[in-house]
Amino acid sequence: MHHLKSLYDLVVVGGGPGGFSAAVAGARRGLSVILIERYGFLGGMATSGLVNPFMPFKLKGKNLTSGIFNELIDRLQKEGALSKRQMEFDDEKLKSILDEMLQEAGCDVLLHSYFTGCELSGGKINSITVVNKSGSMKIKGKIFVDSTGDGDLSAAAGAKIQLGRSEDNLCQPMTLCFRIGGVKKGLTRGQVARNLNKILDAAKKKGEVDQPREDVLCFDTLIPGCYHFNTTRVVKKSGVNGLELSEAEFEGRRQVKELFNLFRKKSPYFAASYLMKIACQIGVRETRRVLGNYVITEKDVISGRKFPDGISRCNYPVDIHNPAGSGTVIKRVKAGTYYEIPFRCLVPKGLENLLVGSRCISSTHAAHSSFRVMPYVSGFGEACGIAAALALKENIPPCKVDGKKVKAEIFRLG
Numbered sequence: 001m002h003h004l005k006s007l008y009d010l011v012v013v014g015g016g017p018g019g020f021s022a023a024v025a026g027a028r029r030g031l032s033v034i035l036i037e038r039y040g041f042l043g044g045m046a047t048s049g050l051v052n053p054f055m056p057f058k059l060k061g062k063n064l065t066s067g068i069f070n071e072l073i074d075r076l077q078k079e080g081a082l083s084k085r086q087m088e089f090d091d092e093k094l095k096s097i098l099d100e101m102l103q104e105a106g107c108d109v110l111l112h113s114y115f116t117g118c119e120l121s122g123g124k125i126n127s128i129t130v131v132n133k134s135g136s137m138k139i140k141g142k143i144f145v146d147s148t149g150d151g152d153l154s155a156a157a158g159a160k161i162q163l164g165r166s167e168d169n170l171c172q173p174m175t176l177c178f179r180i181g182g183v184k185k186g187l188t189r190g191q192v193a194r195n196l197n198k199i200l201d202a203a204k205k206k207g208e209v210d211q212p213r214e215d216v217l218c219f220d221t222l223i224p225g226c227y228h229f230n231t232t233r234v235v236k237k238s239g240v241n242g243l244e245l246s247e248a249e250f251e252g253r254r255q256v257k258e259l260f261n262l263f264r265k266k267s268p269y270f271a272a273s274y275l276m277k278i279a280c281q282i283g284v285r286e287t288r289r290v291l292g293n294y295v296i297t298e299k300d301v302i303s304g305r306k307f308p309d310g311i312s313r314c315n316y317p318v319d320i321h322n323p324a325g326s327g328t329v330i331k332r333v334k335a336g337t338y339y340e341i342p343f344r345c346l347v348p349k350g351l352e353n354l355l356v357g358s359r360c361i362s363s364t365h366a367a368h369s370s371f372r373v374m375p376y377v378s379g380f381g382e383a384c385g386i387a388a389a390l391a392l393k394e395n396i397p398p399c400k401v402d403g404k405k406v407k408a409e410i411f412r413l414g
Contacts, residue, residue: 004108004139008034010388011128011141013115016044017374018358018381019147020098021068025385027105031392033385034108034139036115036130039280042098044149046091046374050177050279052228053087053219055316057375064313064338067413069378072097083222090222113137115148118156123352124397125157143388143398144354147381150240151288151360159348160291163240165365170323172285172369173212174234176252180260181226181276184269189220192227192269199266200259209258214326216259226276230283232256235325239284252282285321285372292362293399294344301339301370302331309403310340311410312371312379320369333370341371343387343403346380352397355388357381383410 010026012019015037023035035042045051057065063073075097076082081090102109113132118125127140146153155161164171183192196216203209213233221228232255237244256278263270298318299305315338318331333339345362346355356362357380359372371377384398386409391398 004034005032006140008032008108008139008141009392010034010143010145010385011139012036012145012147012357013128013153014044014147014149014358015039015042015098015109016147016149016358017046017069017378018149019044019145020102021378021381022145022147022357022384023107024068024101024105025382026388027107029386029389031389034110034141035102036110036113036128036139038112038114040111041095042102043091043094045283046089047095048279048281049283050091050179050228050277051230051283051374052089052091052177052221053083054089054375055373056087059315059338060336064315065375066312066379066382066410068382069375071101072378075101081222083220088220088222115152118153120157123350125351125353128153142353143391145357145381145384145388146290146354146360147358149284149287149358149360151290151356154290154348154351154354154356154360155288157351157354159351159354162289162291164286165323170236171238171287172321172323174237174239174248174252174285175230175283176232176234176249176256176279177228177230177283178256178260178278179221179226179228179276180263180270180273181223182273183225183227185225187269189218189227193218195267195269196263199262203262203266209262211255211259212326214328229259231259233321233326234282235323239287245282248282253278286359286365286368288360289363289368290348290356290360292345292349292356293347294342294362296341296345296363296367298331298364298366301367302333304334304337304339307340307342309343309407311343311346311383311403311406312341312376313338314341314371314376315339316370316373316376318366318370320366341376341380343383343401343406346383346387347399352399355384355398357384379410386410
């Protein structure tokens with residue numbers, strides 16, 4: 001029988017793109033690693049949130065992303081689980097690819113396990129507590145990575161936290177993704193979107209529906225006659241408030257039902273359609289941001305700023321879905337370029353053995369709206385795994401690791 005270790009080199013909380021990449025990167029460098037995930041499968045928003053496709057991660061035909069994400073793309077492609085443009089993917093096949101990569105790397109994994117707290121002495125985390133079917137368990141580690149997306153571990157450890165936009169702490173709205181099958185085949189995504197947008201506009205003008213979003217956002221899938229929708233909008237609810245998150249799930253499903261019934265009734269393309277799948281959890285764009293040794297800003301993003309310790313390269317625009325209602329603000333990164341995320345953004349102030357490997361790294365509300373997408377978050381996690389290995393090798397805390405070394409390693413692989 002397999003037993004857990006009494007002390008791990010690296011403890012990663014959250015098995016989304018960031019946490020998965022942190023765990024694999026650490027284990028491949030010889031660390032003993034345990035990954036904690038609340039669901040019965042890995043992938044975070046890519047699987048539980050049904051977020052699809054990957055947002056753009058190429059510039060002039062080349063991947064901006066680093067080793068592990070590129071490997072994931074290759075594996076999806078080999079399994080026939082990726083579209084030609086390498087964006088749409090099969091989330092069910094992704095689950096088993098993530099399992100295989102973790103097992104090959106030699107990680108211990110605890111699924112169905114919920115992080116509940118941590119123990120500290122000084123600015124150092126000694127252990128975390130998780131709850132699962134065995135009851136409450138304590139897991140000790142030398143280095144910890146917060147890949148919860150919401151900064152749960154960082155907040156519990158007393159890190160400095162910012163929430164939402166500065167004027168009222170409202171976060172970007174949540175979206176419950178869903179898929180509709182049985183749509184008329186042979187149409188382009190543009191034809192479908194134009195048809196549905198006309199229908200939604202008319203229904204909103206007549207007051208027949210209650211939908212805060214201004215348009216219908218639909219994507220192709222790998223299945224003919226099946227479309228993916230990232231189009232519900234739940235505003236003024238917090239993803240880190242238990243009651244509000246529950247209310248958001250109810251509201252999300254109400255909107256899905258209303259939209260599906262509207263499309264089926266009014267669009268000739270959807271006459272024989274069926275509701276194929278609703279994500280098992282609402283998609284959360286933004287909650288806490290953990291204040292680190294550098295705060296990346298909107299200006300850094302749009303100007304395409306580079307950093308000596310830039311561990312992730314991004315060119316996705318500032319993309320702010322209105323926290324209070326309808327409308328979306330888009331501001332593009334300077335044409336033909338990308339910006340970098342400095343390693344310092346992954347290092348929380350005042351905690352010596354914690355790194356952040358998810359969308360809640362140190363930034364402003366506007367900058368966060370650009371790098372929060374899955375390909376780049378995978379790079380944050382990979383940087384954490386590399387930095388943990390460097391810290392243990394050099395016998396220094398991860399907060400003292402030279403970000404330039406992490407950058408050199410991550411782009412050697414990329």
